[in-house]
Amino acid sequence: xxxxxxxxxxxxxxxxxxxxxxxxxxxxxxxxxxxxxxxxxxxxxxxxxxxxxxxxxxxxxxxxxxxxxxxxxxxxxxxxxxxxxxxxxxxxxxxxxxxxxxxxxxxxxxxxxxxxxxxxxxxxxxxxxxxxxxxxxxxxxxxxxxxxxxxxxxxxxxxxxxxxxxxxxxxxxxxxxxxxxxxxxxxxxxxxxxxxxxxxxxxxxxxxxxxxxxxxxxxxxxxxxxxxxxxxxxxxxxxxxxxxxxx
Numbered sequence: 001x002x003x004x005x006x007x008x009x010x011x012x013x014x015x016x017x018x019x020x021x022x023x024x025x026x027x028x029x030x031x032x033x034x035x036x037x038x039x040x041x042x043x044x045x046x047x048x049x050x051x052x053x054x055x056x057x058x059x060x061x062x063x064x065x066x067x068x069x070x071x072x073x074x075x076x077x078x079x080x081x082x083x084x085x086x087x088x089x090x091x092x093x094x095x096x097x098x099x100x101x102x103x104x105x106x107x108x109x110x111x112x113x114x115x116x117x118x119x120x121x122x123x124x125x126x127x128x129x130x131x132x133x134x135x136x137x138x139x140x141x142x143x144x145x146x147x148x149x150x151x152x153x154x155x156x157x158x159x160x161x162x163x164x165x166x167x168x169x170x171x172x173x174x175x176x177x178x179x180x181x182x183x184x185x186x187x188x189x190x191x192x193x194x195x196x197x198x199x200x201x202x203x204x205x206x207x208x209x210x211x212x213x214x215x216x217x218x219x220x221x222x223x224x225x226x227x228x229x230x231x232x233x234x235x236x237x238x239x240x241x242x243x244x245x246x247x
Contacts, residue, residue, distance in 0.1 A: 023180040023181065023182055023183075023197070024108075024111060024180060024181040024182075024183065025111065025112060025115045025116070025178050025179070025180055025181075025197065026111065026115065026179050026180070026181050026189075027115060027178075027179040028115055028116070028119075028173075028176050028177065028178050028179065028194070029176060029177045029179075029191075030119050030173050030176040030177075032118040032119050032121070032122035033122055034121075034122050036117065036118035036121045036122065037126055038121050038126050038129050038130055038133070039113065039114075039117040039118050039121050039129075042113065042117070042133065042158070043110055043113055043114065045098055046098050046100065046106065046109070046110060046113075046158055047106070047110070049098045049099060049100075050099075050100050050103075050106050053065075053099065053100070064099065065099060065101065065154050065156055066154050067085065067086040067087065068086070068087065068092060068095040068096060068099055068156075069092060069095075069096045069099055069154030069155055069156040070089070070092045070093055070096040070141050070145065070154060070155045070156070071089065071092070071151070071152055071153070071154045071155075072144075072145035072146075072148055072149050072150070072151045072152075072153075072155075073149065073150050073151060073152050074089040074092075074152075075089040075090065075092070075093070075145055076145070076149050093137075093138055093141050093142075094134065094137075096141065096154070096155055096156050096157070097134075097137045097141075097157070097158050097160065097161055098158065099156035099157070100156060100157055100158070101156055101157070105157060108159075109157060109158045109159050109162055110158075112159070112162050112165075112166070113158065113162050113165070115178070116162075116165050116166055116169045117129075117133075117162070117165045119169060119172065119173060119176075120132070120165050120168045120169060120172065120235070123168075123172055123235075123239050123240060123243045124235075124238045124239055124240060124243075125240055128238045128240075129238070131238070132164070132168070132231075132234055132235070132238045133161045133164070133165070134161065135164070135230065135234055136160065136161045136163065136164020136165070136167075136227045136230045136231050136234065137158070137160045137161030137164070137227065139160075139164070139226050139227055139229075139230035140159075140160025140161065140163055140164065140223040140224065140226045140227030140230065141155065141160055141223060142226070143222050143223055143225070143226025143227070144160075144214065144220040144222045144223035144226065147209075147214035147222045148213075148214035151214070153216070153217050155220055155223070157220075159223075159224060159227070160220075160223045160224070160226070160227040161227060162227070163205075163223070163224045163225075163226075163227030163228045163231065164227040164228065164230050164231030164234065165231060166198055166201065166202075166228055166231065167198075167202075167227070167228040167229060167230065167231025167232040167233075167235070168231040168232065168234070168235035168238075169194060169198065170194065170195060170198040170199070170202075170232065171232055171235055171236075171245050171246065172235060172239070172243070172245060172246075172247060173194055173247060174193070174194050174195035174198075174246055175193055175194065175195065175246075175247075176193070176194045177191045177192065177193060177194070178191065178192055178193070178194050178197045179191050180192060180197065202225065202228050205221045205224040205225045205228065206221075206225045208221040209221035209222040209224070209225050
């Protein structure tokens with residue numbers, strides 16, 4: 001999971017995931033050869049859960065984040081549950097991947113998922129991709145939680161798992177080209193190789209994880225970095241036989 005710039009006023013200062021960066025990927029030149037059913041299922045699920053969150057009153061929105069987001073202190077002190085919690089904290093490792101703290105948080109995550117995940121699903125097959133996605137999300141969440149095991153700030157967002165997708169993409173398709181939207185003084189578009197965009201993205205997450213206190217609300221950079229590394233490792237075992245790295 002990842003902390004992000006999503007609406008803390010709604011989420012109560014929650015720690016969120018968003019693979020956000022100073023640039024926004026909107027497309028690649030790397031077509032997939034099978035329909036990405038799992039990718040679309042994850043995307044639609046996140047959108048539907050966020051619509052449910054929006055249907056709640058402000059206090060309900062906040063409560064959903066705290067009850068279904070991942071709270072490190074609860075995970076390590078009462079992993080199987082507590083009377084004050086709706087679900088066991090160990091289950092929040094999964095539920096937190098589908099919650100988001102605000103519209104920008106959701107849109108940013110879904111853009112990254114839309115651009116990069118279809119090719120990874122294509123390289124693994126549907127079943128393997130499901131397992132890969134959740135394992136990356138778990139690795140990301142635990143990375144951030146272990147950095148601040150006493151934190152009571154909930155973590156929400158899909159970007160821990162999506163960071164794993166980015167790590168896999170870097171090894172599978174480093175020479176694909178990514179179309180980026182550059183939202184600076186003027187909006188313009190640029191194509192860059194995947195290795196450059198993803199390498200710079202990972203370096204930024206790693207640097208920020210070392211500079212940002214892990215027990216404060218904001219972007220969970222450590223989760224991004226942990227998910228990315230997990231994706232790079234796991235893709236070797238989850239890709240279909242015959243699929244080569246560095247294509």
